[in-house]
Amino acid sequence: MKSNVATRRSHTINLLTNLDIISNVSNDLMLECKLCSRATRLTKTLRDKITNLPKDARKEIVSRTRDSCAPLFVVCKRGNLGIAEFLITICGADIEQRGLFENPEDSTCHFVTPLWCASVSGELPVVKFLVRVGANINAVSDSGSSSIRSACFMTNMEIVEYLVEIGRADIKKPNFNGGTCLINSVQSVQLCSYLISKGADVNAKDIQNKTALHYAIQEHRLETTKLLLDSGADPFAKSKNGDDALQIACLKGAHDIFRHLIERIPYTKERLASANELIGSTYLDEHNETTLAVLHWKEAHEIRSKESVYLAKQPSVPFRLAYCNVTEFATLSELENISTDVDAMRIQSLLICERVLGINHTDTLFRLMFRGASYADSLRFQRCIDLWRLALEIRINTHSILHSDTCFTTQALVRLMLDLEYKSDDSESIIGSDVPKFDDVFGVFTLLHKNLIDARKLLQIRPVYRKQQENFDRVLKCVTHLIYLLEVTSKTAEEKQIVCETVRSLVRNNIRSACTNDTLLHLCVSRLNIIKSGYFNDGTGMRGIFPNLKVVKLLLDCDADVNAKNESRSTALHVASNPYNYVGEVVRVLLDYGAHLDQPNRAGEQPHYLIAFNSSNTIPIINYTSLKCIAASTIIKHGIHYKDEIPRTLEEFVQLHQP
Template structure:
């Protein structure tokens, strides 16, 4: 009764004169031009209300945009309406609304002042500050109006907020980003902030300073300004990049030359830098001529003193790089001019030596170069590079890290595509190798125990749980590939032992609690990812289900809804329709595999426990020996569930009887 009355009250309120007046006011403000003033009739109706009533009315928010009239007026720069709402209606100057930043489409809950500052409405900003708005109010991401105005390069608003309103330019957002970091795209704005006390060497949570960001965005003038005011070029980011290395990774020749002229570096450091920027010109700019000229300059530095050359720290040959060694003489460099593929491999070798194997740009370049090989139908080269990238990412960030999951998905999708191409005879049957598939399985499963523990922690990290679910699907696809790749009996025994150890961990999806067997018998429960477009139709798969059962999968395992693999398969793709279609060939094969493994056909789940596998199989007209798969204990439990009151059933038998 209370809910009925409250619902009726809400309905009456929505039809009340005050609510009608608010809707008219909200509509007028949302459609008015910046020069608009309050209309006579609407203003008269508002002013008939008492001041508290006017404040209450204008403090309401629109049903669709969640914004008050004052917030809308501030966003659109309607100065006269802002003044009217503040002076006449006593609107709440700090009432937040939702603002979408045009540049990056992010949405924030912010105050009218924050909104006006970002939108570039200087007259409104002045008005709000005169009426006492909090000049250092923070958005949901911790950004102040002046910091956000810096990001939008509204120099006039920043000047006003700092010099007249007293805004704090040293307050960072939740990620540690300062006003100066946000302003690197504008050299005059950076100069103003520095003149008013901005800390040139302040860093964010990535330990990047404004100098890092200026170089990343190829802002030469800002870089000069920061260096002139004492920016430290040796500050290292979390990735281990200082200013010079950042310029090399971005391939910015102008800033690279600027840093060389302004900062004192050792000769070995300069040689490494020339080699790294040359590698960047190969990978990012596809400019091999310029890359070779940088590498030649590096050799000139290394051999400037022939008696004491600066020797490279060469790594052992790596089969991923076709066992090539990095060039170390002018003759070896000259030989590269005739082999562009060798130049591309050299760029990876140089990058690995200078950056190290754990640097994020190293793995990115491996993925990029592998994709280029795949586009040229050099699939084995791509597989080698991507598998190496997966090993490096898992070593650095663990298997549940999003970039590791992305690499695993990309690699397995490539292996599946190669498998399909092999069947189509468009590639050699030997392209898909057992060691590649087996190594991928080993890399993913090696940290599965830790991954299971991490996804069970609270609070829940949803992105991590989603990546874990996708990893389980990736594992089922690897099992499918292992069943179709050429291997010896010893190799087959090896990967089945790996699978046995994995199944002992009892991994389940976070979203629905599905086991690997659930995922193998129905494609409908598999989490989707960006690599599923035009994916070969391999599930449901009887052969994958069979090998999972052989390696120890529980045939009657239930997910969070109490559904077993057999019931999931028996439901079919159109479960819930009034007409149950016959099972397709692959699903029928899966059902037979599960039945032969002793799957329970009588377990009931669903609303009012109306679903049992045997009923769904009968509806689908699937032929099987009912007596063989319905033991006496199941028949007895069915009779007990129908004829014996629940209270009379012994407690030890109730779970079993309730399943029937």
Template sequence: MHNNEQLPNQPTGCGQFDPRFLAQIRRNLFSEIGANNAQGLSKNLRQQLEGLPRNVRKEVVEEIGDQCAALFYACESGNVETVDYLVKVCGASIEQRGISMCSMVHEEDWYFCTPLGGACAAERLPVVKYLLELGAAVNGSSECGSTPLHIACGVSRIDIVEYLVEHGANVRQRNHSGETCLMFAVLSESLCGYLISQGVDVKARDLYGRTALHYAIEGGNSQTVQLLLEHGADPFAETRYGNDPLQTACLTGALSIAHYFIIRYNYTAERLADTLELLGTTMIDTSNTQAVMYWRLANQLRWAVPRYIQKRPEILPRSAFENRVEFSTGADLDAIAVDEDAIRYQGLIILERILGIGHEHTIQVMTDVGYQYEHSVQRDSRKCMDMWLLALQMRVQKHSILHYKTCTTARSIVRLMENVLHRNVTQNDPNTLRFEDVFAMFQLLVSNILETRHLLSVQPISRVQQDNHDNTVRCLTHLIYLLLSTAGNQTERRLVESSVRDLLRHDIRCVRTNESLLHLSVSRLKMLESEYVVDKSGTVGIFPNVNVTNLLLECGADVDAFDRTKSTPLHTACLPLNHDREVVRALVEHGAHLDRPNLYGDSPASLLAGNLANDVVLGKHISLKCICANTVVGSGIPYQGIVHRMLEGFIRAHEPV
């Protein structure tokens, strides 16, 4: 028996339905599908659904809830009877998109795919068969271009793969990243063998130049690696980052696969020495002893031939790596063998020499090492910040701020800076937040966001890029706060003012909400989150911030800028959650209008009227001009085409939207 919530009383007539009534039906529908009753939906729920007109019933079952519709949820639950009911009785579309999560060999595991893709992700073969009988598009792609066949390969279900192929699935189709079904299937040797028998291209490359062989190595599947090599995979194919299969094995710590390549193929002594040194860097997090062991083997190899094999290219010392240099003798290795700091820096220097400072793996290791310093017992925030700032510079050069990894690094640095600022360290503490670091970070983000704004208009619009842009705008607001907090003299203060003034001339806004920097400075909800920095101290009590608000206003910020809801910064500041007397007063004193309604018909004055904490005398700040405009609007007096054009716009701004 299903224990559904009581439905609200439903008025009849005129085809009108109480939204609460329909919302409760949706909740009951998702609840019963989640219970996964083998008998399908309850009689009571079916009566409720069938009591609705067909078009309303269809709308109810296709409503997005928990990021997918009821049919999608039913397909993943595996109940064919419920799927049949939703499609045939309720009219649910078998091509509607929803989110699924399945365990893939690459990073992006979430898909806006069809119910067929969801059934494949959940490994529901009976549902797959039924949907195909109903005519579901066997090659219908997800938002990222992956087909149900890609997804079935990703979960290594050869029976589902075979059924899809038998019903017309295209084994050669790629997704938007250029990935093939074979690349998704590398965790299963037998599945790869089946796809090869169907004529897939073993040497095909994705947009990053990786082949299925690279994917198999990253997945650590030595059997699949050997199978692919036996069927023509190129053992020397390089990715866009210059990673051939041997280097890929080193960077992923696939020791047995790396040894297999070393034994099978003829590499130069220099390449073998580089390989052993890379393997040493991979071992650092697991065992420093093993790392040093591989470096000793590499060092012995370099000295074993008649002439010492030079380490190329020559790398200049970096301040982020404490200006250290790479070892060259056994004595050097003896000196660092028990020094954890020295071993970390040796690993980074080796990665820079062999891979390059801008290589994705080098950048990621810098990020991870910074994290280790910040979360160590000693908590060395200075070393962490040096690492992350260098990593951010490299990511910006490679990807721009719109890339999610670049934005993640930027958010992490800002959060780290806030945490350091709020730890109350002494002036002479090496972990003190420095103005020059904050200013360098601010300049880097400003220059990049101005360069990449035009990319946000390219179709199709990337939601991920929009989110990264908006998070960068939030970072800039936080950095303005940090600049004010660290500026120690008038010269630095004037530098902050001129930089902010230059930024405001470009009217940088959040894409999703159209919020300006001034909107963000008065909102308590625009905190930054970071997967690397979890300390909460940097998120408490920063915004609303009257100092940031005043600086923006003094530098020329538009006090009456509209966001997507036609709300001004004063609207935002007047919300009870955001209310701060000094911030509200600063906006009003800079000419913010108290009586302009937003999309919801709320004016700042109406929001403040019921706020007991408000100390702004409303009548004092509403001008005679505004009173006249409200009178014209409220009385319905015609004005368009009668008054001056500029005055006409002023009156229109006082109309309810």
């Protein structure tokens, strides 16, 4: 018996010793691999240690990772063929063991094989060795990108040729977004020519319906554009946004490609005129080149005037307040008058974009937002509000409030209004007190309000995407801030009546947040209810609006349920009683409207104790404690059976006091 115990103890000691040896050797190996250059060899001491270990121990050592990378992955990235051969042939390293590849070229991270890593790093000798020992050439990264596709992106010509010439690399295999080897190679005419000679499809489209020609043009690659067109690329193929080759050239200001296309392809007069107008708009908006813009607009006017009947600009753009109700120039004299007024030119540019691209086009909306931001920078805030309201309306009609772009626009617009309202209170501010206007605030509120209900229904459809839930909640926070703005901008009795009716309608629909099931009341008593926007510096000077007594009282006057519970079964009083949110007047008004002090949430917390132990509290909570509540809490605490023993209305009251 003693002999068996001693044997087991000896076996355990040996096992622990072996594990300690493996761990130490593994650490030494990883350190030398990370410090190696292409020609570095492992130290003789380390090689001997590894070689003298059993086969299973050697394999265990080379399988261990640090920073998500095994030793083989590290040396393949660094191009050390000698150590790679040792790790595979002597240690049995897994040639398909994936590691984390951080690409400094585009700041992306991917889990990939050693072959993928060596291909992107341009280490041809390592690539040849890995292929020779059986590495899977067509293995893809976590984004679906093969070794050869990623080598194309890095313009590693020799590696691309090697992977193709051995006959196994699939140059037509796209990644998960549809990006092909040819699309990834537009930066190199030589590489594109090689891929096309090997059968690459010049008209293959990615998930955005873009071809290699689209990418070549947007990167201003004239020679690649010529090659693709000579090889059969379709210049009329449209992306998901509806952009063909000529339109992309106009939007990107690719002047040389623009000239090549109109000289090579027989476009209609209308198309040529619109293209000149659009590229002129791009020069103005993107490069502030007023002279080039006017030259292209004049060229467009000449094209339209050369026909016996003037080529009218179609479709016509409706009068818009955001464009100051102006129309496009129709005569040369009108254009000359406009050319002396940069602001008038910028409005013309927006009109041109809407007519040529359509109001729903990504570039049209981007230019609306950008132009609005420029007006804000020059303190012309009403012009900014007008443009951003138009952009918001279009985004909602095109997508919904669940879309990230819609959410972004909403946050930018509401934050601008909040900042203006705050600055208008400053007596030294140069901003007039008439911005934001009640009509603007009410218009944005109404636009969001009528879409909240439909959006909330969409979130009930499975699967539910977290990003859409978060966007909904961000927009809902914007709505609570708009309620605040309605309260402070409404001056007349009629406006205040409109606010009450609109807020009551919103409350009646019981709109709640998607992630935590908070009501409007929950949101309006929390300091966490803030709006962030990429258009503003959110780190400094951002004023918190909530908790806000006026908004809370408005919601309660509009019949908000003071005892409604969120996902954690907390009422608004729970949230307001939290020390971080505590504002005595807000807590008092909730109690005055019937909030229960002793309702427990899911964690068993009661507002009664949160308020009582708050050092700044001055509310006599005994005045808000009823015998009815005490009785209900006692029933729950002692598990007293009450179903069918008390009136139904009292049963519901007791249930409110359950955690």
